[in-house]
């Protein structure tokens with residue numbers, strides 16, 4: 001294989017495929033290479049905040065996303081020690097945006113929708129089972145090697161996930177820390193709603209903390225809990241029944257569909273641009289998933305990148321736009337997304353001090369019962385969106 005394109009995207013995850021789609025819609029020739037033989041379907045992101053829906057609409061895929069996912073407005077906190085439920089709803093934003101709802105949809109399905117739409121663009125191609133293994137840059141472009149041959153592009157966008165090979169090939173530090181706990185994401189059939197649960201719930205407890213989210217109308221739910229990362233990973237499955245005994249609200253039998261353990265990090269690449277290579281999504285930054293800020297940040301990276309990169313490729317716009325993109329996207333992650341995700345994790349999973357837990361719950365009750373405070377809280381993820389770098393973008 002020896003092929004030339006304008007932009008080579010490494011990684012066919014949701015960020016890579018949506019970036020490719022955004023570029024293709026601007027008329028940029030784009031090739032995606034993916035190490036796997038198909039879209040990776042491990043249980044990860046599932047909730048799309050209302051703030052990303054407008055951009056999915058602009059990309060022409062929101063109707064498909066809504067058709068395949070669950071659209072909903074309800075949320076709850078549950079205090080495990082007392083059984084108290086604190087409900088709230090995104091309805092409170094209905095006067096301000098037509099997108100006052102969430103969509104629940106597995107991230108592999110979002111990626112599959114992006115792939116279908118990408119297939120409608122003549123200048124776009126996806127190469128499966130094609131792992132980037134080496135990279136060299138010169139003044140005009142980048143040559144990426146894989147066991148299948150070489151690809152040449154003017155620009156590379158690395159969307160190859162938290163363990164990014166491209167980031168390592170650039171010797172780019174991934175600065176930050178790794179949490180001692182392990183998260184376990186489970187997909188389980190269980191009727192949480194008959195026990196008063198909303199379709200997205202934060203269960204507050206320093207031992208049995210969990211995020212519990214409805215996946216589909218078959219009553220498949222995602223239950224993500226944490227455990228001591230020093231326990232052996234091979235026996236995660238054997239401990240699930242014990243966790244479920246404590247955190248499922250009733251005695252009815254459940255059916256476990258799948259489970260997956262994860263290490264969690266708060267990390268960002270030292271720079272998101274190295275000459276002609278740009279890092280986006282988890283390749284650029286990784287966070288624990290509490291509050292769903294990981295893919296949200298990656299989607300906002302992608303939405304902010306496509307117009308300026310297209311202008312550089314097609315119109316000879318200054319590549320300083322890409323420096324601005326890189327600096328802004330890193331800053332928003334490090335200063336806003338990452339600290340918020342750490343605080344979400346503390347409140348839901350890991351606050352050991354009972355007085356502080358009571359104060360957390362008191363503050364949650366206060367914010368969720370005051371419509372102005374609730375609106376401010378629900379608008380938090382707007383802060384993760386970059387302002388357009390081009391006037392017309």
Ligand SMILES: Cc1cc2nc3c(=O)[nH]c(=O)nc-3n(C[C@H](O)[C@H](O)[C@H](O)COP(=O)(O)OP(=O)(O)OC[C@H]3O[C@@H](n4cnc5c(N)ncnc54)[C@H](O)[C@@H]3O)c2cc1C
Pocket residue numbers: 010011012013014015016033034035036039040043044045046047048107130131132133159160161162164165166183184185224262280281282283289291292293294295296297298
């Ligand atoms: C349990 C859990 C729940 C989560 N829930 C949420 C949520 O609700 N909301 C949210 O916003 N975020 C959530 N996240 C975070 C979210 O999953 C990630 O942010 C998201 O996967 C990032 O997407 P990506 O496209 O950047 O990377 P990935 O999805 O990791 O995709 C990277 C792709 O690159 C490919 N690849 C890797 N190396 C190479 C190579 N050398 N050459 C070619 N291809 C390569 C991989 O095979 C993969 O397909 C969650 C994470 C976890 C673990």
